[in-house]
Structures are given as structure tokens and as C-alpha cells.
């Protein structure tokens with residue numbers, strides 16, 4: 406089991422945003438997390454990735470308890486997340502965004518360059534080659550010198566996902582990757598994600614687009630009002646009466 410979320414709750418003031426939720430993500434699977442607005446999906450992502458401390462419960466990644474660790478430490482262990490809105494730097498180019506060296510990497514320490522300049526250069530070269538390879542894989546190589554601000558919303562989202570791969574994650578949490586992306590880019594994204602899974606990546610995906618979710622996921626969890634109300638294969642989930650009632654508004 407790569408990721409094990411055990412009875413996690415998150416309370417904001419008087420509001421129980423996530424209420425005793427457990428889920429498991431198998432190595433090399435694509436797992437979906439769906440539910441209506443305000444169900445607690447993003448909050449659960451934040452608890453898993455270390456952006457919020459959970460009020461109760463634990464998260465285990467590769468059998469190690471990570472629920473007490475900060476996000477940057479969790480990212481260096483191999484678990485990264487994307488956000489609903491792009492976190493990239495609008496006035497940087499696509500390539501410059503890729504090269505923002507993740508925290509915890511040697512290159513960020515100023516003294517490192519003084520004592521070992523050659524190693525830093527080698528590492529930068531390695532980052533650059535990795536970035537170019539990823540941009541090609543994500544169909545953004547031709548846009549590498551364009552400012553993030555000049556990309557379409559969909560391209561900016563794909564650039565943000567590509568940027569997360571600079572950390573070489575083993576599991577990536579994707580928060581609404583298909584939102585605001587036109588159908589052509591969406592199909593491209595499905596192909597890219599399936600290819601990355603074939604290369605060994607594990608994914609946990611939140612999205613409102615059920616077609617996108619069912620074309621990707623092996624297994625789906627459904628949240629409503631902070632609670633896990635159903636789990637199963639896409640076929641099981643989309644004929645589950647509870648899911649139809651709360652998520653599809655009673656229209657099957």
C-alpha cells in the first residue's frame with residue numbers, strides 16, 4: 406500500500422470539513438476522489454500533503470507516518486500535490502517555472518555553490534535536461550519561452566502539473582486537473598497521465614468531470630459533507646444509489 410489515510414478529520418472552528426475519512430491508494434493505481442462542492446476533497450488533499458495538520462487521524466506513505474511532517478519534507482519523500490489554481494509564477498517563462506528548484510535540493514543553499522561550484526553546474530544541467538524532457542512529454546516544448554501569463558488556462562494547468570514532476574514524485578495528488586481545459590487538451594492530459602502511470606507513477610485525482618475520472622480511475626472514493634459515503638470501481642460507483650442521490654442530484 407503506497408498511501409494509507411487512516412480516519413482523518415479536519416475541523417475549522419466549528420466546521421467539520423473532513424469527518425473520519427479513510428482511504429487507501431495502491432501502488433501504481435489511479436484513484437479518484439469525487440463529491441459535490443464543499444465535500445472536503447481539497448481539505449483532505451491538504452491534510453495528506455502536509456499543508457494542514459489533521460485534527461485527528463494519521464497518514465502513512467510507504468508505511469511511514471507522515472501526518473506530522475511539513476509539505477516540503479513530504480514532497481521530498483515522493484508525494485506531491487497540485488492546486489486548483491496554478492501556483493506557477495505568471496511573469497516567468499514555462500522553462501523558468503520548471504527550474505524553480507524544489508526546497509530540500511542542494512542547489513538552493515548559497516554556500517553549496519561556493520564550496521562545490523562544479524557539482525551545482527552539473528545539477529543545474531541535469532535539472533534543465535529533465536525539464537526539457539518533461540515539457541516534451543507534456544506537449545509544452547514549443548511554449549518553453551512563453552510567459553505563464555500568456556498560456557491558456559488549460560496550458561497553464563498542464564505546465565503546473567509538469568512542474569511537479571521536477572520533484573520526481575512517486576505519487577501525485579491532482580486537484581481538478583481537467584477544470585477549465587478544453588476537450589482536446591483534456592484528452593491529451595488523459596493520455597499523458599496514462600503514460601506516466603505505465604512508467605510507474607501512482608495518482609490520486611480530484612475532479613468534477615465524471616467522464617475524465619471514469620476514463621482514468623481504477624477505484625473511486627466519494628465524499629459528501631466531509632464523510633466517505635461510497636467507494637468502488639467506476640462501474641460500481643456510478644450505479645450506487647447514494648452517489649446518484651448526493652452527487653448526481655438524483656439524475657442517473
Ligand SMILES: Nc1ncnc2c1ncn2[C@@H]1O[C@H](COP(=O)(O)OP(=O)(O)OP(=O)(O)O)[C@@H](O)[C@H]1O
Pocket residue numbers: 417420422440441442443444445446447448449
Ligand atoms: N481554510 C479554511 N477555513 C475554514 N473553512 C474551510 C477552509 N478550507 C475549507 N473550508 C470549508 O471546509 C469545507 C470543505 O471545503 P473543501 O474546499 O475541502 O471542499 P471541496 O470538496 O474541495 O469543494 P470544491 O469541490 O468546491 O473544491 C467547506 O465548507 C469549506 O468552506
